[in-house]
Amino acid sequence: MEYRITDRGAELTACDAFDLKNTFECGQCFRWDEAPDGSYSAVVRGRRVRLFRDGDIVVIEGAGEKDFDRLWKEYFDLDTDYEQLRCEMTELCPELSAAASRLNGIRILSQEPWEALCSFIISQNNNIPRIKGIVSRLCESFGEDIGGVYSFPPAQVLAEYEPEQLAPLRAGFRARYIIDAARKVSSGETDLEKMKTAPIEECRRELMKITGVGAKVAECTLLYGLHRMEAFPVDVWMKKALASDFAGVDPARLGRTAGIAQQYIFHYTRNT
């Protein structure tokens, strides 16, 4: 991805492979909000960040050279050519052509591992608006105030609390899952960093030792939090899709395009 640093921030030039709406509203993340002007804001790794499109340029507001190289390039996965990935995907699985041609510019974000794990524990048997509400209250209650917005509370912080103390979140039965995850991650019993490179089957097994983490949450953590692109989260939507419109799609054949394929199917199914 070509870019330049200006007084506005980091400007991604000729950026047609980055659709803000498709990327931030495809269900992979819960902290990005659209403003009335069409820009999107979030808190990422304890920093407030705002993105907007200006013609064929995407601006990462306020990002300097240092931030860009150390943070945003990785977070937005800017070294990956998603057009190329999409071609590879349809080559491997032609059944995905329809979804791929209807949508464009979805990118898989590199969220923080703990934030992804915790967010997707909250996501189970829940709807996106309410998931966002619970995550938001989690940050306001236990995160750090960074000037009107709040960072995502580290596992080490939440590990000190009892499930009952999460009552203000109104997370319901998920409260004890969050605490169990926080304690396992905090103690090192669950080693998320190691999962960036460890064999994926081993990672799945380790994640599922956490109470409240089943196959779906483990897969989401691997894809969205650890950027394991071969992960393929299957939920109720995906089951329906794979049983009808996308019958014949085989995750095992998709290789590193499995994650993005899943995202296209999910988004396509929800919007048609």
Add this chain to the structure above:
DNA sequence: GCCCAGGTATAAA
């Protein structure tokens, strides 16, 4: 009021 949401733990067959 009713249905159900990017599921999982638990019990029963």
Add this chain to the structure above:
DNA sequence: TTTATACATGGG
């Protein structure tokens, strides 16, 4: 090993 049900809460 597979199948049924409860789970907390609130958006639509």
